[in-house]
Amino acid sequence: MAPPEFPFPRDHDYQPPSLNQTLRHECPATKVKLYDGSESWLFVKHKDICQALSSEHLSADRRTPGYPEIHGSGHKAKEAHPTFVNLDNPEHNKQRNMLEDAFTPGAIEKLKPMIQQTVNHVIDDFVKKYQEQNSPIDLIEELATPIPTQIIYRVLGVPDKDIPRLSQDSAVRTGTSRTAAEQSNQNLQDYMASLVDTRIEKPEDDMISKLASEQYRNGRLSRDDIIQISFMILTAGNAALINSIGLGVLTLLQHPDQLDELKKNSSLAPQAVNELLRYNTTSALNSRRAVLSDAQIDGVTVHKGESVICSVQSGDRDEDKTEKPESFDIHRKYSREDVLGFGYGPHRCLGEALSRAELKAVFATLFQKAPGLKLAVKFEELEFSDPKQNAGVTKLPVTL
Numbered sequence: 001m002a003p004p005e006f007p008f009p010r011d012h013d014y015q016p017p018s019l020n021q022t023l024r025h026e027c028p029a030t031k032v033k034l035y036d037g038s039e040s041w042l043f044v045k046h047k048d049i050c051q052a053l054s055s056e057h058l059s060a061d062r063r064t065p066g067y068p069e070i071h072g073s074g075h076k077a078k079e080a081h082p083t084f085v086n087l088d089n090p091e092h093n094k095q096r097n098m099l100e101d102a103f104t105p106g107a108i109e110k111l112k113p114m115i116q117q118t119v120n121h122v123i124d125d126f127v128k129k130y131q132e133q134n135s136p137i138d139l140i141e142e143l144a145t146p147i148p149t150q151i152i153y154r155v156l157g158v159p160d161k162d163i164p165r166l167s168q169d170s171a172v173r174t175g176t177s178r179t180a181a182e183q184s185n186q187n188l189q190d191y192m193a194s195l196v197d198t199r200i201e202k203p204e205d206d207m208i209s210k211l212a213s214e215q216y217r218n219g220r221l222s223r224d225d226i227i228q229i230s231f232m233i234l235t236a237g238n239a240a241l242i243n244s245i246g247l248g249v250l251t252l253l254q255h256p257d258q259l260d261e262l263k264k265n266s267s268l269a270p271q272a273v274n275e276l277l278r279y280n281t282t283s284a285l286n287s288r289r290a291v292l293s294d295a296q297i298d299g300v301t302v303h304k305g306e307s308v309i310c311s312v313q314s315g316d317r318d319e320d321k322t323e324k325p326e327s328f329d330i331h332r333k334y335s336r337e338d339v340l341g342f343g344y345g346p347h348r349c350l351g352e353a354l355s356r357a358e359l360k361a362v363f364a365t366l367f368q369k370a371p372g373l374k375l376a377v378k379f380e381e382l383e384f385s386d387p388k389q390n391a392g393v394t395k396l397p398v399t400l
């Protein structure tokens with residue numbers, strides 16, 4: 001049989017492709033065909049994904065021969081000098097360690113008041129805008145996008161007065177017009193460069209200042225490194241967070257009994273978030289690697305120069321790991337590390353604790369402030385992201 005084309009089409013709405021499930025049962029290590037005609041291994045079982053993503057035989061460096069790209073734009077990234085996201089050890093650890101302090105659960109604990117305040121403000125504005133316009137409001141544009149965007153700006157140390165202007169650039173950067181997106185991308189890069197210069201001169205209490213005073217002064221990072229890392233942090237998880245909020249709201253609306261429980265008891269928010277992260281896996285297409293040297297995964301030998309895609313979305317629905325994985329149940333008891341949506345192994349998401357704190361604040365607050373929130377259109381009318389992109393809903397018109 002010819003290898004199927006990857007990414008797979010979705011069978012309906014935002015649910016993972018049914019081919020994932022077929023492969024988990026019949027062919028957990030298989031070859032797939034990519035957009036450029038090249039072939040890659042695809043692993044779909046939770047245990048195989050964990051094994052692959054912790055293997056030193058596999059490389060996250062996009063310049064390694066065989067690294068699987070799923071769009072033409074990915075090849076551009078091969079030309080750029082990578083951050084640790086796309087470096088292997090020891091360079092990966094060296095750079096990641098410089099940032100890790102800022103993202104530990106303890107560090108995120110200190111950010112919680114700012115996170116909650118941002119969530120409160122954005123939700124209050126959202127409710128007010130709805131009441132003023134008295135017609136359906138798009139939850140993606142007015143709530144799911146501003147929350148993570150404003151929070152990451154504040155983490156980096158962008159002054160509040162600049163946030164509205166930069167938020168516009170963040171939105172245009174991911175929009176449909178290529179020329180406008182390139183311009184906004186450039187605006188953001190220029191802004192980050194000037195902010196880094198300001199913080200090198202006069203550090204304050206934020207992430208860029210910390211990099212400037214700890215790593216720049218002792219020569220471990222150059223000015224350009226700090227600009228590049230700051231920009232990466234700004235953009236790394238924003239889309240995944242927007243999609244996690246949008247799909248999370250939708251999934252809860254589709255499960256009204258569980259939503260009622262959450263409304264009555266907002267302390268259920270952390271476990272609801274854990275289950276939403278597993279159920280929706282908005283990073284469906286992340287976690288790809290090139291093979292540096294021959295390795296055995298699930299009894300299959302992957303050879304040097306070949307490529308490997310780990311379907312974390314499929315791993316999060318693996319029947320051998322989760323009972324009745326197709327059903328959404330906020331009462332499941334399992335460890336946070338079992339969720340593969342943040343990846344696994346040395347490259348597991350650096351922004352995990354921050355993302356969980358944001359999502360927890362959103363899902364504990366939104367339905368308290370807007371208990372009557374419901375879809376303004378039929379479910380069948382909703383538009384979801386292109387299956388060649390990560391999972392998301394593009395617009396979510398609601399009434400309150």
Ligand code: HEM
Binds near residue numbers: 342343346
């Ligand atoms: C729901 C939100 C998020 C999801 C689902 C998500 C998902 C992921 C996944 C799957 C990986 C691993 C990629 C791989 O194995 O190649 C990853 C890595 C990473 N994420 Fe996130 N992410 C989220 C939010 C964030 C945020 C908010 C930030 C920034 C503050 C962030 C920063 C990073 C970084 C820097 C890495 C690379 C870590 C490394 O290579 O050591 N992520 N993320």
